[in-house]
Amino acid sequence: MKKLSYIAIAALGLIACEPEFDNTISDNQATFTAGDADFSKFVSIGNSLTSGFADGALYIHGQENSFPNILAGQFSLVGGGDFTQPLMNDNIGGLLIGGSPVLADPNNPATNQFPPRLVLNGQSSPVWVNGASTTETTTVLSGPFNNMGVPGAKSFHLVAPTDPNNPASGYGNPGGLVAGTANPYYVRFASSPSATVFGDALAQNPTFFSLWIGNNDILSFATSGGVGVDQNAAGNMNAATYGSNDISHSNVVAGSIQNMINGLTAAGTNDVKGVVCNIPSVTDIPYFTTVPYNAIPMDQATADATNSSYSGYNLILGGLAQATVISSQEAAARMVSFSAGQNPALIVDETLTDIKPQLEANGVPEPLAELLKKLRPATPEDLLVLPSRTVLGTLADDNNPASVIGVGVPLEDKYVLIPSEQNAIATAQNQYNASISAIAAANNNVVLVDMASHLNTLNTSGISYNGGTLFSTYATGGAFSLDGVHPTAQGYAVIANKIIDVVNAEFNANIPMVNPGEYTSIFFE
Numbered sequence: 048m049k050k051l052s053y054i055a056i057a058a059l060g061l062i063a064c065e066p067e068f069d070n071t072i073s074d075n076q077a078t079f080t081a082g083d084a085d086f087s088k089f090v091s092i093g094n095s096l097t098s099g100f101a102d103g104a105l106y107i108h109g110q111e112n113s114f115p116n117i118l119a120g121q122f123s124l125v126g127g128g129d130f131t132q133p134l135m136n137d138n139i140g141g142l143l144i145g146g147s148p149v150l151a152d153p154n155n156p157a158t159n160q161f162p163p164r165l166v167l168n169g170q171s172s173p174v175w176v177n178g179a180s181t182t183e184t185t186t187v188l189s190g191p192f193n194n195m196g197v198p199g200a201k202s203f204h205l206v207a208p209t210d211p212n213n214p215a216s217g218y219g220n221p222g223g224l225v226a227g228t229a230n231p232y233y234v235r236f237a238s239s240p241s242a243t244v245f246g247d248a249l250a251q252n253p254t255f256f257s258l259w260i261g262n263n264d265i266l267s268f269a270t271s272g273g274v275g276v277d278q279n280a281a282g283n284m285n286a287a288t289y290g291s292n293d294i295s296h297s298n299v300v301a302g303s304i305q306n307m308i309n310g311l312t313a314a315g316t317n318d319v320k321g322v323v324c325n326i327p328s329v330t331d332i333p334y335f336t337t338v339p340y341n342a343i344p345m346d347q348a349t350a351d352a353t354n355s356s357y358s359g360y361n362l363i364l365g366g367l368a369q370a371t372v373i374s375s376q377e378a379a380a381r382m383v384s385f386s387a388g389q390n391p392a393l394i395v396d397e398t399l400t401d402i403k404p405q406l407e408a409n410g411v412p413e414p415l416a417e418l419l420k421k422l423r424p425a426t427p428e429d430l431l432v433l434p435s436r437t438v439l440g441t442l443a444d445d446n447n448p449a450s451v452i453g454v455g456v457p458l459e460d461k462y463v464l465i466p467s468e469q470n471a472i473a474t475a476q477n478q479y480n481a482s483i484s485a486i487a488a489a490n491n492n493v494v495l496v497d498m499a500s501h502l503n504t505l506n507t508s509g510i511s512y513n514g515g516t517l518f519s520t521y522a523t524g525g526a527f528s529l530d531g532v533h534p535t536a537q538g539y540a541v542i543a544n545k546i547i548d549v550v551n552a553e554f555n556a557n558i559p560m561v562n563p564g565e566y567t568s569i570f571f572e
Contacts, residue, residue, distance in 0.1 A: 070380060073254040079124045082556030084320045090193050090253035092205065092245065092307065093260050095533060097133075097196025098232070102173075102570070103530035104140025104164035105198055105232065109163045110144075110565055112536035115194050117543040121558050122255075132194040133236035140164035141180030142231050144224055145351045148180065149231075161231065165529040167388035167426060167522070168572035172437060173529040176572060184231040185221050190238060195248040197233045201263045201295060202303035203286040204230065205244040217241045244308050254313050256321035257546065259498070260304065261479045264295035265472050267523050269329050270532070272432055272461040273468030279475055294475050299484035310490045320554060322546055325480040329504040330469055333521035334433045334531035336506075340425040342439050343390040350385040353454060357383040360419055363402075363409050365479065373400045381423040385454075392431065392439060392453035395460045398467055399423060422457045432520070433531040435462040494553040500563035502544045510541050515564045525568045538565035 091097050091114075098105055099113025110116065110132050119130030136307070142149065142161035151158035163180055165173040176327050197204070205216055214503065215222035215229075219237025223229030238247050248256070267276040275292030278284075283295045312319050329335075345353070361382050368378035375399060384392065403420035407413060431439075435458060442550075443450040480499060487495035504510055505519035505526050517538065518524035521531055526538040534542065540563040547558050 052185050066232045078378060078449075079556075080557045080558060081122075081125035082551070082554045084554040084556060085120035085127060085254040086320075088193075088252060088254045089115075089122055089127055089130060089256070090195060090248050090251050091118070091257045092195045092248050093258065094196060094200040094263050095198035096262060097257070097259055098194065098198050099196070099539065100198050101415065101528040101530070101535060101539075102140070102164040103162065103528075104165070106135050106138045106140035107166050108138050108537070108567070109140075110134055110194070111165075112539055112544070113194060113196065114539040114542040115196065116256070117288035117540055118546060119193070121543070121547060124559055125556065131191070131194045133190070133192045133232075136180070137180070138164075139176060139178040139180050142182055142184050143180055144184045144231065156453045164572045165528070166572040174572070176570075178347065181486060182233055182235075186225065186235070187221075188236045190236050191247060191251050192236055193251070195244055197230055197244055199230055199232065200260070200262065201286075202243065202260045202300045203295065205260060206303050206306055207286070208243060211243040214311055215240070218243065221570070230249060245310065253311065253321075254319060254490070255320065257324070258304065258307060258311075258321065260307075261300050261326045261483070263364065264300050264331050264479070265326070265475050266532070267292045268294045268468075269472050270334060270432060272459075272463050273465065273471075274461050276426055277475070279478070280471065294471060297475060297482060300479050301486070304483060305486050306542035307491055308490060318492065321506055322494050322496050322549060323483055323487050324496045324498045324546075325483045326476050327499045328466065328473070328474060328476060330430060331506050331528045332501060332517070332518060332532055333524075335430040336519070337433055337466065337521040337531060338431040338436050338439070339389070340427055340429050340431060341389040341391045342431065342436075344387075344391050345385055345387060345390055347387040350387055354383070354391040355384045356449075356455075359409075359411075359565055360406075363411075366409075367402060367405055373402065380426075383424060384423075391426065392428065392435075393422055393457045394425045394453075394465075395421050395457045395464075395465045396423050396465055397421060397460055398465065398546060408466055415553045418456060425463065427457075428469075430464040430469065432462050432464065438462065482546055496546050496547055496549045498542070498545065501541075505541075512541075512544075512563050517563060522569055535568045537568050540566045 068531055097115055099110040101109040116130060119127055143162045149160040163175045166176045168174050207218055209217040217240050218230050219233040219242050220229050220240035221234050224231060233244060271292040274291055277294045278296040281305040284298050286299050311321060364381050367373045368375045399421040401420050403416045406416035406419055439453045441452055443452050443456040452458060483493055487493045509516040509518040517526040519526055526534055528535045540561050544560040547560050550556050551558055557559060
């Protein structure tokens, strides 16, 4: 069995890099107006979605098509000023620290933590673009920069001060790169090693701002397959103790956003106005909707042989249910049965009862008992993350043909979001959004942009502009880039249009929208 592919390469040929649509922008600029807002100094604060991150990397083309840069172009028609960004050195993407890639495993270049961008080259899965990264993290750029989007940033990262007892703890301090306390993207353009992202933004005295933060406070938990701590459930509001994949407590997110809104709109700052965006459902993005739960194809002969190998396991489950070691419902959920056609992948579910001692007591060898101790078939309620497509159907042990991942060896926990993990994510998202809505409603100078409902439309009817329609489908939908998380330039244009629509309605402005058809989608090598 070989690794599985879910990209219809033939269909991709229908997606040109720059499809043609009718132009939506009127030539009559005399009718354009800023209304009640002042766009002369526009500053945008956020994370990777603000920076223009796409295809698994930050690179010049993506930055030039970030939604803030698109907005700035439209704002320039109504008095908006220059808009600067901390541009990367190339269109390769990736980062160097001390001239070398950052490897999780020094002996394996495939573990590059900041790899080049992804492209399609006709193979079943995206590949890194040819070329070497040239952006050196420790070469600090001279700012200030209007685009204050920092990939990887969580809400509290934007306002976290340097620990006076640990000067290297600053989020933009090069001395914290090795320890992991600094963000390499922010290191490149922080005004000083002790600066904060929000402080650098505020120091520019913006007249108008956008703030979109909070996605990463749940996203890293989701993309890791739920390998992290739900700090809402734990009741922990000490962000300094959080792991990289934890769900941030809703009060931490709300407090960070409230502090930034208060600072930006404080009295004496020339009646600053702005927009704050809420958090879309992270589990609706292609990263979680592309690989089906029933990703294992089998013919009848293979299914019969596999079922025979699991017959003893199924018998033990029945006995454990009779002995009330596990419930009858759990036993039924864990039963393995394959048939001709598409079959559920076998997965690890950490919420199941650990039955390793009982398996060993029934004569199952320890290595096999370890594999079976929390195994069950996936269901339609489980979400398999996008990277699982590269491991399903491959061998866990090249010397053991029975070690097919998803069949003879369960798919690891990090590749699957089970329902309880999805519920924790949804609960946090709802709490974050309730706070964001309340914060916006309490400030007359700030309006809410409902990105949650807007981007959800991509999953249903799609978003149409002048004869073209964008969907959230991986690779072929046009809206999401090849990392399955971040938009394409067309997707960022859709985001910019939503913000313009809200600005026009709430600030009595008349700013033209852009034509998503004039922007790029996915890239071929």
